[in-house]
Amino acid sequence: MEFIYYFGDVFAPMSFMLLLIGTVGGLILGATPGLSPTMAVALLIPFTFQLEAAQGLILLGAAYTSTVAGGAVSAILLKIPGAPANIATTLDGHEMARRGKGARALQLSFLASAVGGVIGVLLLIFLTPVLSQWALAFGPSHLFWLAILGVTIIGSLESRSVVKGLLSGCIGMWLATIGFDDIMGAQRFIFHPALGGGVNIIAALIGIFAIPQVLNMFAKGRNDPNVEVIHVQKSPLREAVVELFSKSRALVIGTVTGSFIGLIPGVGGQIAGLVAYDQSRKMSSTPEKFGTGHSEGVIAAEAANNAMVGPSLVPLLTLSIPGSPTAAVLLGGLLIHGIFPGSDLFDNYPDVAWTFINSMLVGQILMCIFGLYVAGLAARVAQVPQSVMAAIVLGLAVYGSYSVQSSMGDVYVMASLGIMMFFLEKFGYSAAPLVLGLILGPIAEANFIQGTMIADAGDGRMGYFFTGTLNIVLIAIVVLSVAYSAFMELRARRQMQQTEALA
Amino acid sequence: MKKLLAALALTTATLAGGAAQAEGYPDRPIMMMVSYGAGGATDFQARIVTMTAGNDDALGVPIAIINKPGAGGRVGWNWLATQAEADGYTLGAYNVPHFIAQSIQGGVQYDADSFEPIANWGADPAVFVVKADSEFNSMQDVIDFAKENPGKFTYSGAGLFVGHHIAALQIEKAADVKMAYIPNNAGGAGAMKAVIGGDVMGGVNNLSDAFRAAEAGNIKILGVADLERSEFLPDVPTMKEQGLDVDDASVNFRGVMVPKGTPQEAIDKLAALVPEMFKNDRIAKKMKDGGSPMKVMNREEVQAMWAKRQETLKELLAGL
Amino acid sequence: MSRIQHILPSGLILAVGIWVAWISFTREPAGAFLFPRLISAAFVALAAWTFGKAVLGKSRVGTGLSAELVRNLLPGLIVAGIYIFWAAQALGFYTATTITFFVLLSLYDPAPHGQPSTWVKRAIITAGYMAVMYGLFALLLKAYTPREILF
Numbered sequence: 001m002e003f004i005y006y007f008g009d010v011f012a013p014m015s016f017m018l019l020l021i022g023t024v025g026g027l028i029l030g031a032t033p034g035l036s037p038t039m040a041v042a043l044l045i046p047f048t049f050q051l052e053a054a055q056g057l058i059l060l061g062a063a064y065t066s067t068v069a070g071g072a073v074s075a076i077l078l079k080i081p082g083a084p085a086n087i088a089t090t091l092d093g094h095e096m097a098r099r100g101k102g103a104r105a106l107q108l109s110f111l112a113s114a115v116g117g118v119i120g121v122l123l124l125i126f127l128t129p130v131l132s133q134w135a136l137a138f139g140p141s142h143l144f145w146l147a148i149l150g151v152t153i154i155g156s157l158e159s160r161s162v163v164k165g166l167l168s169g170c171i172g173m174w175l176a177t178i179g180f181d182d183i184m185g186a187q188r189f190i191f192h193p194a195l196g197g198g199v200n201i202i203a204a205l206i207g208i209f210a211i212p213q214v215l216n217m218f219a220k221g222r223n224d225p226n227v228e229v230i231h232v233q234k235s236p237l238r239e240a241v242v243e244l245f246s247k248s249r250a251l252v253i254g255t256v257t258g259s260f261i262g263l264i265p266g267v268g269g270q271i272a273g274l275v276a277y278d279q280s281r282k283m284s285s286t287p288e289k290f291g292t293g294h295s296e297g298v299i300a301a302e303a304a305n306n307a308m309v310g311p312s313l314v315p316l317l318t319l320s321i322p323g324s325p326t327a328a329v330l331l332g333g334l335l336i337h338g339i340f341p342g343s344d345l346f347d348n349y350p351d352v353a354w355t356f357i358n359s360m361l362v363g364q365i366l367m368c369i370f371g372l373y374v375a376g377l378a379a380r381v382a383q384v385p386q387s388v389m390a391a392i393v394l395g396l397a398v399y400g401s402y403s404v405q406s407s408m409g410d411v412y413v414m415a416s417l418g419i420m421m422f423f424l425e426k427f428g429y430s431a432a433p434l435v436l437g438l439i440l441g442p443i444a445e446a447n448f449i450q451g452t453m454i455a456d457a458g459d460g461r462m463g464y465f466f467t468g469t470l471n472i473v474l475i476a477i478v479v480l481s482v483a484y485s486a487f488m489e490l491r492a493r494r495q496m497q498q499t500e501a502l503a
Numbered sequence: 504m505k506k507l508l509a510a511l512a513l514t515t516a517t518l519a520g521g522a523a524q525a526e527g528y529p530d531r532p533i534m535m536m537v538s539y540g541a542g543g544a545t546d547f548q549a550r551i552v553t554m555t556a557g558n559d560d561a562l563g564v565p566i567a568i569i570n571k572p573g574a575g576g577r578v579g580w581n582w583l584a585t586q587a588e589a590d591g592y593t594l595g596a597y598n599v600p601h602f603i604a605q606s607i608q609g610g611v612q613y614d615a616d617s618f619e620p621i622a623n624w625g626a627d628p629a630v631f632v633v634k635a636d637s638e639f640n641s642m643q644d645v646i647d648f649a650k651e652n653p654g655k656f657t658y659s660g661a662g663l664f665v666g667h668h669i670a671a672l673q674i675e676k677a678a679d680v681k682m683a684y685i686p687n688n689a690g691g692a693g694a695m696k697a698v699i700g701g702d703v704m705g706g707v708n709n710l711s712d713a714f715r716a717a718e719a720g721n722i723k724i725l726g727v728a729d730l731e732r733s734e735f736l737p738d739v740p741t742m743k744e745q746g747l748d749v750d751d752a753s754v755n756f757r758g759v760m761v762p763k764g765t766p767q768e769a770i771d772k773l774a775a776l777v778p779e780m781f782k783n784d785r786i787a788k789k790m791k792d793g794g795s796p797m798k799v800m801n802r803e804e805v806q807a808m809w810a811k812r813q814e815t816l817k818e819l820l821a822g823l
Numbered sequence: 824m825s826r827i828q829h830i831l832p833s834g835l836i837l838a839v840g841i842w843v844a845w846i847s848f849t850r851e852p853a854g855a856f857l858f859p860r861l862i863s864a865a866f867v868a869l870a871a872w873t874f875g876k877a878v879l880g881k882s883r884v885g886t887g888l889s890a891e892l893v894r895n896l897l898p899g900l901i902v903a904g905i906y907i908f909w910a911a912q913a914l915g916f917y918t919a920t921t922i923t924f925f926v927l928l929s930l931y932d933p934a935p936h937g938q939p940s941t942w943v944k945r946a947i948i949t950a951g952y953m954a955v956m957y958g959l960f961a962l963l964l965k966a967y968t969p970r971e972i973l974f
Contacts, residue, residue: 180574186855218899338792342719387931428884457683
């Protein structure tokens with residue numbers, strides 16, 4: 001209960017002002033296509049040099065929480081996820097926006113984010129010692145199985161053609177192997193100098209999602225007689241709250257999955273949203289509605305990716321191991337003020353540590369209030385003329401992919417992938433499985449190779465990958481997940497045949 | 504209209520480009536490339552040591568850090584060697600032995616002759632670590648185990664052809680044992696996680712990161728791969744003291760360099776000013792607070808150090 | 824939609840898959856290509872399956888391309904290509920973006936080209952967008968852009 005004692009510090013005038021700036025600024029940066037939370041936090045670090053340690057961290061903590069939620073804005077309105085965490089949000093969120101329910105989608109996403117986020121931070125406050133053990137429990141073999149579990153999700157992301165979905169996943173995994181291999185340093189598939197550093201995930205994300213959007217707007221032409229005029233429906237806040245709690249199953253699944261997967265260093269943050277989306281679809285009473293603008297999809301994905309924020313800091317704060325790229329940037333922000341995270345952080349610098357955590361808690365709520373306030377306004381983005389929108393998104397895509405690591409090569413990669421994706425989409429391949437492959441490929445590969453090296457030195461590969469409770473549990477989930485997808489596919493096919501027979 | 508705008512833009516562009524070679528170097532902000540990600544040890548230290556660049560007694564212009572991470576630093580150094588403009592306004596941070604070892608391994612577009620050193624700011628020795636509750640208490644325990652179980656002792660490090668890998672090779676060679684070095688894909692932090700999480704039996708890691716982890720009670724430090732003990736760890740013996748013939752070839756030296764072809768006046772000016780800038784008290788305090796050992800060396804000293812590394816590494820890596 | 828339209832992309836993908844597999848299985852060091860071998864095997868198998876289905880005319884998913892779509896798309900695609908692959912670096916980010924923005928707006932904005940007010944409106948929108956971009960990225964965040972010429 002020590003954290004309550006430090007709540008006063010958050011509400012000191014200077015701190016609260018920074019908190020507000022961090023939250024509002026974070027939302028805007030997060031909503032800008034191409035600026036990932038990692039980038040946003042890194043851009044803010046220089047501003048903290050002039051501040052005291054606690055104040056600097058308030059700014060960073062607030063920005064971290066709100067950029068993750070802000071990413072949902074561009075995911076829903078433009079179908080451009082700001083970070084891997086928001087991919088799942090595009091699936092149903094953008095469909096809702098296309099039907100004029102953008103305001104509702106945004107409200108739900110902010111509300112779900114706040115619920116998930118607050119619970120995540122509370123877990124961080126109360127269960128840190130337990131959670132840090134859980135984070136450490138995942139060795140190479142477990143992370144490998146976790147990546148495989150991620151691959152099985154492809155079945156539910158791509159309902160139109162499972163084979164093409166899996167093929168897209170393979171293409172993604174291959175793209176991820178381009179560049180110098182992380183472990184041996186060997187060159188793989190570098191057929192153009194721009195690929196020397198490999199395919200950067202943020203640049204790829206921008207290209208694969210944003211460029212097809214731009215090209216689709218072009219393809220509608222100048223004098224399209226049936227220009228899509230989206231009627232943006234108003235959405236009273238009360239109804240959104242009622243809807244959120246009537247879909248409490250998705251909310252719970254999202255929060256729980258996000259909190260626990262978010263903990264796992266190196267993997268969690270990127271796939272929490274997708275795993276939660278997949279789980280809530282499998283446990284839903286109406287799985288066929290997912291992907292067609294179903295609010296449960298938005299709720300599960302957004303609850304998960306904000307629930308992950310708190311727990312993802314556990315390895316950083318207790319073991320000084322950054323579990324995600326954003327956490328690594330935050331570590332830099334801590335060290336520059338002479339603060340070493342570690343199990344004694346809360347004894348040595350209780351004021352800094354607790355103020356930081358409290359600021360994330362208050363930040364979640366401020367983020368929600370501010371987000372709800374602008375949701376109706378933001379949804380009007382759907383009414384911006386296509387020509388203007390296409391030009392805006394194109395400019396942001398170039399800026400965003402360049403700024404990831406100040407490299408023109410990334411811009412070329414972004415554009416090439418984007419143009420390729422536009423044509424592939426016309427032939428039934430889809431973006432989400434491809435990106436999933438791109439994310440999971442390196443995780444699966446690195447852990448497979450490290451695992452085999454450790455296994456060869458010890459008790460053999462079979463023993464290393466297939467024994468131990470955690471391995472067996474993960475394998476069981478993988479098998480169940482595949483079996484369930486196959487069962488659903490068969491049932492859907494039988495139903496289709498029946499309808500065809502009747503007709 | 505279009506043409507007019509384009510022509511206008513082109514003219515202005517040429518003008519701006521031509522003005523770059525003006526006298527009174529440096530007269531505009533300088534950019535420094537760091538070949539590791541934001542928040543990592545090299546990035547973090549680079550930001551601290553360059554923070555006073557804008558002062559009048561230093562360069563008088565600020566230095567902005569640009570990260571070009573990837574493939575253990577190869578992406579950034581390839582860029583610096585082949586694509587960066589050698590105009591004196593583009594600097595790069597170096598990590599020795601990393602980039603020298605990589606150029607010996609091959610497959611990259613640079614070697615020690617592609618760059619001109621300016622000054623060195625830090626030296627981070629590799630240390631040998633085990634989990635806090637490990638049965639191993641000295642290097643001798645580790646060697647004894649490895650002698651009885653050849654190839655069974657697993658230990659992590661930040662990758663192949665980096666300081667950690669060099670230290671691992673030297674230790675195995677000095678003790679004449681075979682152990683299983685597991686390169687990690689997530690750098691020093693990932694390698695440390697593997698040790699604390701018990702995925703491997705031990706590891707080689709950076710002194711600065713190991714010092715923090717040991718303070719937090721997560722690991723034990725068994726030995727330092729350097730010529731003398733570290734001021735941060737006065738109680739930890741060096742490898743030599745424990746009977747292993749390991750020198751300072753694996754120490755991670757960090758400093759500033761420029762691509763070959765940079766005007767000599769610019770090199771001279773930087774070589775004179777930058778080491779003095781590193782000696783600033785504020786920088787020393789920040790670095791000490793951050794647990795980062797400093798070692799300021801001037802251009803001649805760095806040139807000698809590079810040449811020496813080049814030789815030792817060639818010999819050590821010849822057998823691979 | 825014609826069968827050819829499906830055969831073409833799936834054939835291309837199959838070709839890429841075979842190329843990837845060929846490299847994976849022939850290049851050294853084998854350790855670094857272990858994982859690519861695994862992926863490329865699956866890649867080729869799935870691509871062959873899709874290609875086979877396309878040849879048999881059983882590909883159902885996807886709308887394909889129509890002549891009208893290509894006609895509408897091409898001008899924008901060309902302008903965007905010039906912008907990304909040449910202008911952004913050659914002219915500097917902000918200059919190139921301003922020009923591209925204005926050109927794209929002129930190409931795709933349905934308002935009549937004959938009236939001066941249309942052009943004024945387009946110029947104002949371009950200026951407003953650039954002001955926001957420049958203010959946020961260059962002034963506030965001090966982020967780097969491709970060759971900061973002109974700005």
